[in-house]
Amino acid sequence: MTALSRLRQGVRALWAWLQPVNDDLAAQVLPPDLLPLFLRMRRAERQHSLNVLRTLQRRGCAHPAVWQAALLHDCGKARYPFPLWQRVLVVIVGGIWRERAARWGSAQPRGWRRPFVIRQRHPQWGAEAVEALGGDPLVVQLIAKHAERLPHPPRDDFERLLQALQDADNAN
Numbered sequence: 001m002t003a004l005s006r007l008r009q010g011v012r013a014l015w016a017w018l019q020p021v022n023d024d025l026a027a028q029v030l031p032p033d034l035l036p037l038f039l040r041m042r043r044a045e046r047q048h049s050l051n052v053l054r055t056l057q058r059r060g061c062a063h064p065a066v067w068q069a070a071l072l073h074d075c076g077k078a079r080y081p082f083p084l085w086q087r088v089l090v091v092i093v094g095g096i097w098r099e100r101a102a103r104w105g106s107a108q109p110r111g112w113r114r115p116f117v118i119r120q121r122h123p124q125w126g127a128e129a130v131e132a133l134g135g136d137p138l139v140v141q142l143i144a145k146h147a148e149r150l151p152h153p154p155r156d157d158f159e160r161l162l163q164a165l166q167d168a169d170n171a172n
Helices: 003-014 023-029 035-040 043-058 064-072 075-079 084-096 098-105 111-132 137-145 157-170
Strands: none
Touching: 023 035, 023 043, 023 064, 035 043, 035 064, 035 075, 035 111, 043 064, 043 075, 043 157, 064 137, 064 157, 075 111, 084 098, 084 111, 098 111, 111 137, 137 157
């Protein structure tokens, strides 16, 4: 993701309180057991997730598991408070000192390292939450892997779906 894309995300998050959130759309896509995970997310994250869903829809991706993963891919961030200034911090530090940020992200989610841990572990936390509520294993896998870039072009159906999710996420 480019610095400009991150900047756009940050600006959208700053003004999220002015924008309506279409929780009804999420309720149409998500099974009732998973909807509470979506509703627990911060307003800006719900808007972002809905934008990812709409991007997938516009691009012709109609797979229900990818739609659900689009709505829940960041639900693991709800485990701990993660204010905007901390999100900006981890993006900047991660861009300058990638290895150091990764090392801090493997610590316990306490103190000044917490935002680095949230950024690094939220895919796994989200996947675990969806799995615990009986979510589709494909949705679980897409959420768990959504932050891992493929080192090659997609080679199978799962990788094509993952790439579509990542592309839509990066566009928003």
